[in-house]
Amino acid sequence: xxxxxxxxxxxxxxxxxxxxxxxxxxxxxxxxxxxxxxxxxxxxxxxxxxxxxxxxxxxxxxxxxxxxxxxxxxxxxxxxxxxxxxxxxxxxxxxxxxxxxxxxxxxxxxxxxxxxxxxxxxxxxxxxxxxxxxxxxxxxxxxxxxxxxxxxxxxxxxxxxxxxxxxxxxxxxxxxxxxxxxxxxxxxxxxxxxxxxxxxxxxxxxxxxxxxxxxxxxxxxxxxxxxxxxxxxxxxxxxxxxxxxxxxxxxxxxxxxxxxxxxxxxxxxxxxxxxxxxxxxxxxxxxxxxxxxxxxxxxxxxxxxxxxxxxxxxxxxxxxxxxxxxxxxxxxxxxxxxxxxxxxxxxxxxxxxxxxxxxxxxxxxxxxxxxxxxxxxxxxxxxxxxxxxxxxxxxxxxxxxxxxxxxxxxxxxxxxxxxxxxxxxxxxxxxxxxxxxxxxxxxxxxxxxxxxxxxxxxxxxxxxxxxxxxxxxxxxxxxxxxxxxxxxxxxxxxxxxxxxxxxxxxxxxxxxxxxxxxxxxxxxxxxxxxxxxxxxxxxxxxxxxxxxxxxxxxxxxxxxxxxxxxxxxxxxxxxxxxxxxxxxxxxxxxxxxxxxxxxxxxxxxxxxxxxxxxxxxxxxxxxxxxxxxxxxxxxxxxxxxxxxx
Amino acid sequence: xxxxxxxxxxxxxxxxxxxxxxxxxxxxxxxxxxxxxxxxxxxxxxxxxxxxxxxxxxxxxxxxxxxxxxxxxxxxxxxxxxxxxxxxxxxxxxxxxxxxxxxxxxxxxxxxxxxxxxxxxxxxxxxxxxxxxxxxxxxxxxxxxxxxxxxxxxxxxxxxxxxxxxxxxxxxxxxxxxxxxxxxxxxxxxxxxxxxxxxxxxxxxxxxxxxxxxxxxxxxxxxxxxxxxxxxxxxxxxxxxxxxxxxxxxxxxxxxxxxxxxxxxxxxxxxxxxxxxxxxxxxxxxx
Numbered sequence: 001x002x003x004x005x006x007x008x009x010x011x012x013x014x015x016x017x018x019x020x021x022x023x024x025x026x027x028x029x030x031x032x033x034x035x036x037x038x039x040x041x042x043x044x045x046x047x048x049x050x051x052x053x054x055x056x057x058x059x060x061x062x063x064x065x066x067x068x069x070x071x072x073x074x075x076x077x078x079x080x081x082x083x084x085x086x087x088x089x090x091x092x093x094x095x096x097x098x099x100x101x102x103x104x105x106x107x108x109x110x111x112x113x114x115x116x117x118x119x120x121x122x123x124x125x126x127x128x129x130x131x132x133x134x135x136x137x138x139x140x141x142x143x144x145x146x147x148x149x150x151x152x153x154x155x156x157x158x159x160x161x162x163x164x165x166x167x168x169x170x171x172x173x174x175x176x177x178x179x180x181x182x183x184x185x186x187x188x189x190x191x192x193x194x195x196x197x198x199x200x201x202x203x204x205x206x207x208x209x210x211x212x213x214x215x216x217x218x219x220x221x222x223x224x225x226x227x228x229x230x231x232x233x234x235x236x237x238x239x240x241x242x243x244x245x246x247x248x249x250x251x252x253x254x255x256x257x258x259x260x261x262x263x264x265x266x267x268x269x270x271x272x273x274x275x276x277x278x279x280x281x282x283x284x285x286x287x288x289x290x291x292x293x294x295x296x297x298x299x300x301x302x303x304x305x306x307x308x309x310x311x312x313x314x315x316x317x318x319x320x321x322x323x324x325x326x327x328x329x330x331x332x333x334x335x336x337x338x339x340x341x342x343x344x345x346x347x348x349x350x351x352x353x354x355x356x357x358x359x360x361x362x363x364x365x366x367x368x369x370x371x372x373x374x375x376x377x378x379x380x381x382x383x384x385x386x387x388x389x390x391x392x393x394x395x396x397x398x399x400x401x402x403x404x405x406x407x408x409x410x411x412x413x414x415x416x417x418x419x420x421x422x423x424x425x426x427x428x429x430x431x432x433x434x435x436x437x438x439x440x441x442x443x444x445x446x447x448x449x450x451x452x453x454x455x456x457x458x459x460x461x462x463x464x465x466x467x468x469x470x471x472x473x474x475x476x477x478x479x480x481x482x483x484x485x486x487x488x489x490x491x492x493x494x495x496x497x498x499x500x501x502x503x504x505x506x507x508x509x510x511x512x513x514x515x516x517x518x519x520x521x522x523x524x525x526x527x528x529x530x531x532x533x534x535x536x537x538x539x540x541x542x543x544x545x546x547x548x549x550x551x552x553x554x555x556x557x558x559x560x561x562x563x564x565x566x567x568x569x570x571x572x573x574x575x576x577x578x579x580x581x582x583x584x585x586x587x588x589x590x591x592x593x594x595x596x597x598x599x600x601x602x603x604x605x606x607x608x609x610x611x612x613x614x615x616x617x618x619x620x621x622x623x624x625x626x627x628x629x630x631x632x633x634x635x636x637x638x639x640x641x642x643x644x645x
Numbered sequence: 646x647x648x649x650x651x652x653x654x655x656x657x658x659x660x661x662x663x664x665x666x667x668x669x670x671x672x673x674x675x676x677x678x679x680x681x682x683x684x685x686x687x688x689x690x691x692x693x694x695x696x697x698x699x700x701x702x703x704x705x706x707x708x709x710x711x712x713x714x715x716x717x718x719x720x721x722x723x724x725x726x727x728x729x730x731x732x733x734x735x736x737x738x739x740x741x742x743x744x745x746x747x748x749x750x751x752x753x754x755x756x757x758x759x760x761x762x763x764x765x766x767x768x769x770x771x772x773x774x775x776x777x778x779x780x781x782x783x784x785x786x787x788x789x790x791x792x793x794x795x796x797x798x799x800x801x802x803x804x805x806x807x808x809x810x811x812x813x814x815x816x817x818x819x820x821x822x823x824x825x826x827x828x829x830x831x832x833x834x835x836x837x838x839x840x841x842x843x844x845x846x847x848x849x850x851x852x853x854x855x856x857x858x859x860x861x862x863x864x865x866x867x868x869x870x871x872x873x874x875x876x877x878x879x880x881x882x883x884x885x886x887x888x889x890x891x892x893x894x895x896x897x898x899x900x901x902x903x904x905x906x907x908x909x910x911x912x913x914x915x916x917x918x919x920x921x922x923x924x925x926x927x928x929x930x931x932x
Contacts, residue, residue: 509764510759517737521737525736
C-alpha cells in the first residue's frame with residue numbers, strides 16, 4: 001500500500017490514536033444513570049419531600065399527597081409538554097392563557113343561547129370543537145415561527161395577549177361577567193364528567209390488608225433493588241457456586257424472620273407499643289445479620305473473589321475531609337444536646353432556639369456523612385480495605401446519630417421512624433463497604449448481568465411505587481373510623497401520569513422524539529440529514545396546545561365554571577418546572593420525566609409551605625431559590641457528566 | 646477497464662461574470678482516493694457543490710459509472726450514491742452517537758400501533774459500523790459533543806458509508822484538527838477505500854493528501870494545474886506545486902511547540918524538521 005511511504009502516518013502515536021481510546025474508563029449503568037438529565041430533579045424532589053415530611057405532621061401522609069399531587073397534575077401536564085417544546089428549541093408563552101381559553105370556550109359552546117347566551121351545543125360536539133381550536137392555535141404558533149423565522153418568544157407573546165384579551169372580551173360579551181359558568185347544563189355532561197372530572201374518595205375504599213400488602217411489596221422491592229445493585233456492580237464468576245445459594249437462602253430467611261418479628265411485635269414503623277423493646281432488638285439484629293449474610297451468600301454464589309484488597313491508606317485530603325466530617329458531627333451533636341429542644345425563644349432573624357438546633361444538627365449530620373462517603377468512593381478505587389474501613393466507620397457514626405436522635409428528639413416521628421430509617425441506611429452503608437472487600441468490582445460491561453441488574457432494579461422501583469400507590473388509595477377500617485376528614489384524588493392525577501409516561505416514550509423511543517432532540521440541538525444539521533424540521537416544531541407547538549386543552553377540560557369540569565383570568569401567568573411556572581427538571585433552556589437536551597418531576601417539586605414546595613406552618617406569602621421566594629439551585633445543580637451535573645466521558 | 650465510479654470532464658462554472666472553475670477533468674475509481682488540492686480560493690468549494698448537486702456546472706459533463714448525469718439537487722446526488730461530508734459534519738453535539746448515526750433514517754419496529762425506534766439494533770449497528778472504520782465506540786450512548794474532532798468526523802463518514810454511499814466527498818476533513826486527530830481521519834479514509842468506496846478528499850494540505858491519495862488534482866485560481874496518478878508525481882513535487890513547502894514548515898513549528906513533555910510528538914517534530922531541511926536543500930539544488 002502506498003501509504004507506507006509516508007513517515008508522518010507511520011508514527012506509532014498516530015496508529016494508536018486511530019484505534020479507540022484506552023483511557024476511556026468503564027462507566028457502569030449506575031454511573032450512566034447519574035448523567036440522565038432528570039436525575040438532579042429526582043434528588044431534589046426526594047430532598048424536598050423529606051424536608052417537609054420532617055417539619056410537618058400532615059405532609060408525609062395521604063392527605064398531604066392528595067394535596068400536592070392535585071397541584072402537580074395540572075402544572076405537570078403542561079410542564080411535560082413545555083419540556084418537549086423546549087427540547088425542540090422553542091418557547092410557548094401562550095400556554096398558560098390557553099388552558100383558561102379552552103376551558104372557557106367549551107363552556108361558551110355548551111350553555112344555552114339566551115339574551116347573552118352561548119351556542120347550546122352538546123358536549124359531544126363542543127369538546128371536539130375545542131380540541132380543534134387548540135390544535136389550530138398550536139399550528140398557528142408553529143407555522144408563524146417557522147415561516148417568518150421570528151423568535152417563538154415574541155410570536156407566542158402576541159398569541160398570549162390575543163388570548164387574554166379574547167377571554168376577557170368574550171366573557172363580558174356573552175355573559176356580562178368575568179366568569180363563565182354552567183358547564184353541567186350541557187348534554188352529555190354525565191359521560192364527560194367521568195373522563196375529566198372523576199374523583200376517587202379514599203374514605204370509600206376500605207382495604208384492611210393494605211399494610212400487610214404494602215410491607216410485602218416493599219420487602220420484595222427492597223430485595224429486588226438490592227440484588228440488582230449487586231449484579232450491576234460486581235464481576236460474575238465463570239461458574240456459579242451453589243454453596244453461596246444456600247448461604248443466601250439462609251440470610252434471606254433470617255432477614256424475613258426479622259421483618260416478620262418487627263411487624264408483629266413492636267415495629268419501628270407501624271404500631272406504637274413499647275413493652276417488647278427487648279425482643280425488638282432481637283428481630284432487628286436478625287434482620288441486619290440476615291441482610292449481610294444474604295449479600296455475602298449472593299456474592300459467593302455469583303461473583304468472583306476480589307484479587308487485590310490493597311492496604312489501608314488515606315491521602316492528606318481524605319484525612320482532612322474525615323477530620324472535618326467528625327468535627328461538624330461533634331459540633332452538631334453538642335448543639336443538639338445543649339440547646340433546649342422546646343424553646344420558642346427567638347435567637348435572631350425569625351429563628352427559634354429549636355429551629356437553630358435542628359438546622360445546625362441536620363447540617364452537621366448531612367455533611368458529616370457525605371464527606372466520608374466521597375472519601376470512600378475515591379480511595380476505594382485503589383484499596384477496597386480503605387473503603388471498608390471508612391464505610392464501616394460512617395455506618396457506625398450513623399448508628400450513633402440515630403441513637404442521639406432517639407434520646408433527644410421530642411416527636412415520635414423522629415424517635416421511631418427517623419431512627420429506623422437511619423439504622424437501615426447504616427446497614428446499607430456497611431454492606432456497600434463490605435462487598436468490595438470480598439468480591440471483585442466490575443470494570444467492563446457484561447450484557448447479561450447488566451440486563452438482569454437493570455431489570456431487577458426497575459422491578460424493585462415498580463414495586464415501591466405500587467406499594468406507595470396502594471397505601472395512598474386505600475384506608476383501613478380502623479383509619480376510616482378515626483377520621484372525619486374526607487379527601488379525594490382527582491382524575492387529573494391519572495391524566496398527568498398517563499401524559500408524562502406517553503411523552504417520555506415518544507421522546508426516547510420514536511423517530512419523532514429523535515427529531516425533537518435534533519431540531520433543538522442543531523436545526524441545520526437535522527435538516528441536512530433529512531429531518532422535517534418545520535413539521536417537527538409545528539407538531540411540538542400543537543402538543544403544547546393539546547396539553548392546554550386537556551388542562552382546560554380538567555379545570556372546567558372541576559368547578560363547572562372558568563374565570564377569564566385562569567391560567568394567565570402560569571406559562572412561566574411551566575417553564576420553571578421544565579428547567580428545574582433538567583431541561584436545557586437553549587434546547588437539545590432534557591427529558592419529559594424531568595418536566596414532570598420539576599412540576600412535582602414546585603407543587604410540593606407550594607403546598608408544603610402552609611403545611612409547615614409558614615405564611616404562604618413566602619412561597620415565591622422559595623420557588624426562586626429552588627429555581628436557582630436547580631439551575632446550579634443541573635449545570636454542575638452536566639459538567640461532571642461530560643468530564644466523566 | 647470498467648468506467649470510473651465518478652468522472653468529471655471539462656467542468657466549468659461561472660457565477661455571473663465570475664469564472665470559478667475552468668475545464669476541470671478527473672475521476673475516482675472504486676477503492677481509490679482522488680485528492681483535490683488547492684489553496685483558499687482555488688475553486689475547491691465550487692467543485693464540491695457541483696459534485697454534491699447543490700450547484701450545476703455551466704459547462705462540462707459528469708458521469709456516474711459511465712452514465713452521464715446532471716444533479717438537480719443534493720437528493721439526486723445522494724440517490725446516485727454520492728455522499729458529501731461537509732466541514733460542519735451535520736451532527737448534533739448533545740445527542741448520542743447512535744442517535745446521530747441514524748438521525749433522519751431511524752430503524753423502527755412495530756409494537757402495537759406505534760412504530761418504535763429499534764434502539765438495540767441502532768446501537769449495535771452504529772457500534773459495528775464505527776468498528777469497521779477502526780474506531781471502538783464503547784458506549785454508543787455517549788454524546789457526540791464529547792468525542793474528539795476526528796472521532797466526530799468518523800461518525801459522519803461511517804454514517805454516509807452505511808447509508809449506501811459509493812462515493813464519499815470529504816470537504817477539508819482535517820483542516821480543523823490537530824496532528825494526531827488528522828492521522829485518525831486519514832486512517833478512516835484508508836478504511837473507506839479498502840471497503841471499495843471511491844473517496845474524493847478535498848484538502849489544502851499535501852502532507853495529508855500524499856499518504857492516502859491514488860490520484861491528485863491540483864487546483865489554482867479555478868484552473869487545473871495537473872491531474873496526476875501517484876506514480877506520475879513525487880511527494881516533493883506535490884508539495885512544491887502546492888505551496889512551496891510552507892505548510893510543512895508550519896506543521897513543524899506547530900509540532901515543536903506542542904511537543905513539550907511528549908516524547909512521541911517531539912520525535913515527530915524532529916522527523917518533520919529533518920524532512921523540511923531535506924526538501925529545502927533539494928529545492929535549492931535540484932538533481
